[in-house]
Amino acid sequence: QLQVVESGGNVVPFGGSLRLSCDASGVTLDPYVIGWFRQAEGKEREAVACMSVRGGSKSLTDSVKGRFTMSRDHNKITVWLQMDNLKPDDTARYYCAIGEPASDWICSGARDAYDFWGLGTQVIVES
DSSP, rough: OEEEEEEOOOEETOOOOOOOEEEEEEEOOTTSSEEEEEEEETOEEEEEEEETTTTTEEEGGGGTTTEEEEOOTTTEEEEEEEEOOOGGGGGGGEEEEOOOOOOOOOOOOOOOGOEOOOEEEEEEOOO
16 A cells, blocks of 8 residues: 655646656655646546656647646655646645556546555645
């Protein structure tokens, strides 16, 4: 059982940046796929980005392409979501999720592809 913890959420102005962090019980994340999701008030949870060691990373929603980037630290324990040029529409609770990889190691935006979820971290972008 992995315990997933997100951090880094905050209140930022329009156009600002934040870096969210995700780690899971202090273990290396190499064997897993990692996804970032977000849920705004009154809306469905949506996939933002995902990555795996062998499959690389990708944005999962057009609205964040070119602005959000996933990466991991050299110790392979922490995964980050760098968010730049933030907009009020990015206001949401952001969740990190971890799952077992598919045979091709390509990560997915499907929620049921992830087994372990954190409690989320709140991001508020002021207009």
